[in-house]
Amino acid sequence: MAHGNYSYxxxxxxxxxxxxxxxxxxxxxxSVLAFPTPKNLNMWFTFxxxxxxxxxxxxxxxxxxxxxxxxxxxxxxxxxxxxxxDVNYGxxxxxxxxxxxSFFFIAVYLHIFRGxxxxxxxxxxxxxxxxxxxxxLLMMATGFLGYTLPWGQMSFWGATVxxxxxSAIPVIGESITQWLWGSFAVDNSTLQRFFSLHYLLPFVIxxxxxxxxxxxxxxxxxxxxxIDVKGPADTVPxxxxxxxKDAFWIALFLIVFCYFIFFNPNFLGHADNYVPANRLVxxxxxxxxxxxxxxxxxxxxxxxxxxxxxLMFGAIFVWALLPWLDTxxxxxxxxxxxxxxxxxxxxxxxxxxxxxxxxxxxxxxLVFFGVELPIGKILLSxxxxxxxxxxxxxxxxxxxxxxxxxxxPESISxxxxxxxxxxxx
Amino acid sequence: MKLKALLAIVLSLGxxxxxxxxxxxxxxxxxxxxKVDWSWEGPFGHFDRQQLQRGYxxxxxxxxxxxxxxxxxxxxxxxxxxxxxxxxxxxxxxASYKIKALDEKGEEVERPGIPADRFPLAYANERAxxxxxxxxxxxxxxxxxxxxxxxxxxxxxxxxGYSEQPPxxxxxxxxLYYNEYFPNHQIAMPAxxxxxxxxxxxxxxxxxxxxxxxxxxxVVAFLSWAAEPKMEERKQLGVKVLIFLVLLSVLLYVAxxxxxxxxxx
Numbered sequence: 178m179a180h181g182n183y184s185y186x187x188x189x190x191x192x193x194x195x196x197x198x199x200x201x202x203x204x205x206x207x208s209v210l211a212f213p214t215p216k217n218l219n220m221w222f223t224f225x226x227x228x229x230x231x232x233x234x235x236x237x238x239x240x241x242x243x244x245x246x247x248x249x250x251x252x253x254x255x256x257x258x259x260x261x262x263d264v265n266y267g268x269x270x271x272x273x274x275x276x277x278x279s280f281f282f283i284a285v286y287l288h289i290f291r292g293x294x295x296x297x298x299x300x301x302x303x304x305x306x307x308x309x310x311x312x313x314l315l316m317m318a319t320g321f322l323g324y325t326l327p328w329g330q331m332s333f334w335g336a337t338v339x340x341x342x343x344s345a346i347p348v349i350g351e352s353i354t355q356w357l358w359g360s361f362a363v364d365n366s367t368l369q370r371f372f373s374l375h376y377l378l379p380f381v382i383x384x385x386x387x388x389x390x391x392x393x394x395x396x397x398x399x400x401x402x403x404i405d406v407k408g409p410a411d412t413v414p415x416x417x418x419x420x421x422k423d424a425f426w427i428a429l430f431l432i433v434f435c436y437f438i439f440f441n442p443n444f445l446g447h448a449d450n451y452v453p454a455n456r457l458v459x460x461x462x463x464x465x466x467x468x469x470x471x472x473x474x475x476x477x478x479x480x481x482x483x484x485x486x487x488l489m490f491g492a493i494f495v496w497a498l499l500p501w502l503d504t505x506x507x508x509x510x511x512x513x514x515x516x517x518x519x520x521x522x523x524x525x526x527x528x529x530x531x532x533x534x535x536x537x538x539x540x541x542x543l544v545f546f547g548v549e550l551p552i553g554k555i556l557l558s559x560x561x562x563x564x565x566x567x568x569x570x571x572x573x574x575x576x577x578x579x580x581x582x583x584x585x586p587e588s589i590s591x592x593x594x595x596x597x598x599x600x601x602x
Numbered sequence: 603m604k605l606k607a608l609l610a611i612v613l614s615l616g617x618x619x620x621x622x623x624x625x626x627x628x629x630x631x632x633x634x635x636x637k638v639d640w641s642w643e644g645p646f647g648h649f650d651r652q653q654l655q656r657g658y659x660x661x662x663x664x665x666x667x668x669x670x671x672x673x674x675x676x677x678x679x680x681x682x683x684x685x686x687x688x689x690x691x692x693x694x695x696x697a698s699y700k701i702k703a704l705d706e707k708g709e710e711v712e713r714p715g716i717p718a719d720r721f722p723l724a725y726a727n728e729r730a731x732x733x734x735x736x737x738x739x740x741x742x743x744x745x746x747x748x749x750x751x752x753x754x755x756x757x758x759x760x761x762x763g764y765s766e767q768p769p770x771x772x773x774x775x776x777x778l779y780y781n782e783y784f785p786n787h788q789i790a791m792p793a794x795x796x797x798x799x800x801x802x803x804x805x806x807x808x809x810x811x812x813x814x815x816x817x818x819x820x821v822v823a824f825l826s827w828a829a830e831p832k833m834e835e836r837k838q839l840g841v842k843v844l845i846f847l848v849l850l851s852v853l854l855y856v857a858x859x860x861x862x863x864x865x866x867x
Contacts, residue, residue, distance in 0.1 A: 258745065418865070435847060
């Protein structure tokens with residue numbers, strides 16, 4: 178238990194009996210219902226609940242889809258179309274699942290950036306943060322594996338490009354790649370193992386999510402002020418206060434999600450994936466799913482393949498160092514006038530990298546929403562890649578040392594009262 | 603580097619295969635398709651039954667000579683949200699095709715089609731299709747409007763966008779036709795709609811005149827439905843789901859505000 182001395186008390190004979198044998202009601206009560214949560218959490222803190230919900234959506238829709246899907250190179254494409262045409266509400270399941278992946282990633286990016294902004298990775302939440310990175314990596318793998326399953330042109334060529342990353346490893350690269358394929362090229366054995374792993378990984382994610390929540394419940398939630406909870410006046414029980422608030426934000430999230438499912442279901446996909454996989458015809462422009470685009474731009478900014486792959490994975494690994502790279506004593510960017518600016522610069526850099534990742538791989542000038550900029554795409558992606566790493570490796574430690582943060586409130590409840598008083602006067 | 607070499611080899615094989623039959627003077631980008639106001643766009647969009655029925659006729663009499671629609675069955679023609687031919691009309695359409703089957707002795711015979719049969723293939727296989735088409739492969743049209751960016755507009759513009767003569771200085775490769783809406787501007791498919799009244803629309807059913815433009819729009823409607831046969835069901839359910847979610851959000855918001863009213867936060 179994080180704060181306060183609350184503990185569950187069984188009330189009747191049965192719950193007393195059960196509590197001394199399997200204290201499961203105690204576990205639920207202490208970790209979900211009564212869990213003391215800072216009372217000043219804003220909407221950016223609801224994405225944990227949204228992500229839990231989305232994981233359930235993906236697992237449930239995926240299990241039903243797997244009842245109808247055929248993981249075979251000659252049948253996979255048609256079996257997906259059969260789900261769309263002949264399975265009752267199959268179109269709903271499939272569009273829910275394919276758009277669900279995108280919305281899962283939208284939520285996870287907002288969740289991660291919220292953690293960055295409010296310093297949720299800083300002590301004592303380093304392990305919580307590291308587990309989050311593990312979940313993100315597992316999500317990346319799951320999303321990639323799932324995208325190959327419809328066995329369209331983008332599925333096939335995406336799988337070819339991504340698995341070829343491993344061939345960059347010196348000496349053993351080729352053996353590893355063939356081991357991943359189960360063959361000498363991406364083919365049926367690759368599809369079957371990708372399906373098997375795509376079914377497995379979400380349950381691994383669910384397991385790490387349990388650890389993530391466990392690691393959250395020891396130090397308790399961070400909050401927009403980034404200060405520790407000082408006492409019961411700073412918190413409310415999770416239920417009903419945050420169950421209600423999260424439910425409201427989940428419903429709003431669902432409105433956007435459902436707009437895409439029902440009215441624009443292929444907007445986030447690529448038309449080429451409705452062309453059956455053909456190993457003799459390479460698509461003019463192989464692009465990964467949007468959620469990999471910034472990393473894809475980092476990969477392509479490097480002329481050497483091995484170094485490109487290292488840099489791409491390094492772009493995520495650098496997050497793991499963040500708790501120790503950040504030298505500031507203050508968590509929340511609310512009180513960090515300089516770091517706050519650098520945070521927004523980083524957001525722009527990541528967005529631009531994503532935009533570059535979606536462009537064709539040539540060195541023409543970047544056309545940004547119809548406006549031609551006087552800078553080549555390769556040069557710009559190199560500058561942005563270097564900046565991305567500098568943000569974590571240089572700017573974060575230096576700004577932490579040099580910046581004078583604003584005064585931090587004494588406690589959450591005092592900050593709240595001050596805000597109220599200020600509003601009245 | 604090895605990957606790039608692989609991609610280059612694969613790419614050249616694909617082009618040598620004649621799928622896109624590239625011209626010699628380097629690649630030319632396809633022009634953007636024209637925008638058409640289709641009846642099925644937007645959250646309340648729906649297909650025009652008569653148009654889908656006419657579109658089926660155009661597909662059957664023009665496109666089906668070379669293009670298959672392997673994912674469609676005759677039964678789809680009378681399903682809700684589609685052309686909605688009557689049961690009897692749909693069965694008559696099915697029965698007008700001869701389908702290969704086995705009799706009780708295992709001998710190959712031909713029988714009339716039934717609703718559960720798929721649309722017959724235009725060619726027995728890809729090799730036969732290429733042999734008959736100057737080595738170009740007429741693609742399956744089942745999901746064509748989803749398999750191209752801005753698919754409905756693309757197909758409409760492509761089939762109406764042929765030029766009689768290529769511009770001066772452009773030499774067409776043998777067996778190719780000039781069309782600026784296709785990559786490289788050279789396409790192996792001849793213009794499919796060449797004259798008004800190429801397909802005979804029934805005169806009495808309030809059908810418009812079968813101009814080339816009208817036939818193109820009708821067949822695009824049919825292909826768009828075929829690519830997404832549950833579109834009407836999807837959009838109708840979507841409107842209900844969104845109304846529900848908006849009401850739910852309002853209730854949840856009221857509950858949330860009321861609960862938090864007494865908490866300083």
